[in-house]
Amino acid sequence: MPTDYDAVIIGAGHNGLVTANYLARAGKSVLVLEARDLVGGACVTEELIPGSKWSSCAFIAGLLRPEIITELELAKYGLELYQGDALSFSLFRDGTSFTMWKETDRTLRELEKLSKKDAQAFLDFGIRLQRFAGLVTPYLLKPPPERSEVFAAFEAAGEQTLFDEFTLLSVRDLLDRYFEDERLKSMLTFFGMVSIFGGPSTPGTAYTYGHHSWGEFNGNFGQFGMARGGMGAISEALAASARAHGATIRTSAPVDRVLVERGVATGVRLRDGSVITAKQVFSNADPKRSLLQLLEPGVLAPKLVRDVENIDTRGSMARIHLLIDELPQYLPFTDATEGPQHHGHQLLGPSREAFEEAYEAQRRGTFPSTFVIEAVTQSVTDDTLAPKGLHTMTLGIQQLPSELTGTTWAAEKEKWADLVLEDLFTYAPNLREHILDRVIITPDDLHNEYLITDGNIFHGSMMLDQLFGARPIPELANYRTPVRNYYLCGSGTHPGGGVMGANGHNAAKAALADTDGVVSAAPLRSAGTRAPWQQRMVGTLMGTRPGRWFGYQAARQPALRKITAYAARVR
Secondary structure (H helix, E strand, C coil), rough: CCCCCEEEECCCCCCHHHHHHHHCCCCCCCCECCCCCCCECCCEEEECCCCCEEECCCEEEECCCHHHHHHHCCCCCCCEEECCCEEEEEEEECCCCCEEEEEEHHHHHHHCCHHHHHHHHHHHHHHHHHHHHHHHHHHHCCCCCCCHHHHHHHHHHCHHHHHHHHHCCCCHHHHHHHHHCHHHHHHHHHCCCCCCCCCCCCCCCHHHHHHHHEEEEEEECCCCCCEEEHHHHHHHHHHHHHHCCCCCCCCCCCCEEEEEEEEEEEEEEEECCCCEEEEEECCCCHHHHHHHHHCCCCCCHHHHHHHHHHCCCCCCEEEEEEEEEECCCCCCCCCCCCCHHHHHHEEEECCHHHHHHHHHHHHHHHCCCCEEEEEHHHHHHHCCCCCCCCCCEEEEEEEEECCCCCCCCHHHHHHHHHHHHHEEEEECCHHCCCCEEEEEECCCHHHCCCCCCCCCCCCCCHHHHHHHCCCCCHCCCCCCCCCEEEEEECCCCCCCCCCCHHHHHHHHHHHHHHHHCCCCCCCCCCCCCCCCHHHHHHHHHHHHHHHHHHHHHHHHHHHHHHHHHCCECCC
């Protein structure tokens, strides 16, 4: 087995595998080393209970850049992304519910049941969100811009207010600008609460909401889907593509140290003592683990060590994976028959007060009195995940403390899971008698088993002080470290967390530029400050009261779905 490579990548998470792909396709000899016995990191499908599989951590596909899907030919290597009619189902504490459909007209008519005024505002908000994403997306597959550069782009486009709304405001203030119905605001608030240390009133949380906005599915703005076989199918396709182009991937191969000689990375030493040399070394781990654990003490300057230690990695999540023999009978349905409420993302009990209470508990290192539950039962639409007659259901809880005050997650995990399930039973009482088994993944597990510092799946806060040219800190913002030939390629780099792949792409391009002096451009959408004429026309139309009325009436008509879908296409 070779012991010398052009590039060694620590960690076979999705970003590490993306990096491996681009380097291998550039003709480099590449070795990926993964500590666990399977690829994927937090983008993984695992047989947690014999015969049944779950997406252990990430479970929704929407952020993976379409440019990467195309360039790396992931469909050719087995990736199938699909979508049901219903994107999400929200069940509120008062027993009312809301379904978001992939068709805009169905969603608008559903919203009218909550508030006719907010249904109109929802369309206005969507156009604003699309405009925000349109100005930020061109930076995703590029080196990190300075925050001033991003602001200048918004300024040149006449959208200074838009920048302020989605980067500086709290989610509460943002949504209060557009909507009146508390249920709708509570449902939308959730998307700003993912893996953060904060609550709806925390300034800057609007960006976390905006971060999720640039997801797309088959070119449809703001939509998401599922990966056939679970999220691990994304990682498996990336691994297959990398291997097909010459990369080697070794699992059960934990790295102990990055080897450094005279300030230059020369390879890695594995935990078993073996040494592998390489011209370049990449870490898919979070910045704290990459720089404070994988490097020998004394390699980095003391000030940089302090700055890395101060990277905000607070804010974690947890998962409860259930094996059930009957689907949830959500209120107010009369039985547990499969329906749209089971097909997409389910959000149970969203309430801004609950999100605020969760943050207060998070600050104290305790649990709130009640939980907002996100759920996915993918086996309903993917029979490869569970035996016939059974289903795999995942519950997710956000806004959790990485560490508990006066106790540990290991001591409290079963008690905590019981509390969550009691909340679940208020929305799906039948499940009390139909849970066969469960597996719990706590912030501690994310830290120790999945090797994610503090269990923060974004590898660091997604607030403005840790974004763009300041992610994770200004000194490390361009994927390079003070150790020459040692690169970061994980979610702690620009453009941030989620199963996006952009981080791995950008790190590979930076390293190729360093070695070859030339970097090939990705098929990026235009980074110009002017929106496409279609968007400008829609924006002008919706900027007038008659235009908003006309646009709304058109958008809610099933007969005009093709026109509405065209207006919502990402360009």
